[in-house]
Amino acid sequence: MKYNITIKDTNEMFTCDENQFVLAAMISARKGHISSGCFGGGCGACRVKVLTGTYEVVKPMSRAHVGPQEQANGTVLMCCVHPRSDMTVTPLRTSEQIHGHAIVQYLIDVADIKKQFE
DSSP states (O other): OEEEEEETTTTEEEEEETTSOHHHHHHHHTOOOOOOOOSSSSSOTTEEEEEESOEEEOSOOOTTTSOHHHHHTTEEEGGGEEESSOEEEEEOOOHHHHHHHHHHHHHHHHHHHHHHTO
């Protein structure tokens, strides 16, 4: 069975098979801007909050990135879950991801400024 997965922030939707990891389906569909890293539940890059829908955790998630209380409240790593219904998710960016994005944006801005003087 296939389910629709919606990323709330961008309103993008993709389908995911019931035996497929949600992150793998997102990447295959070339949708979403949710980070990915190790694909094994250890890095926390694909951390999201499930707003609606049900899922099954089929791979262990690092407790450094998803604590028991967070998991109980719907926080998961997309590389560790299979959908059990249609789902809506929203990315939960870590401070490292936000900081990394700011550095990349700064470098792009500096390059654009340099081009104005060439």
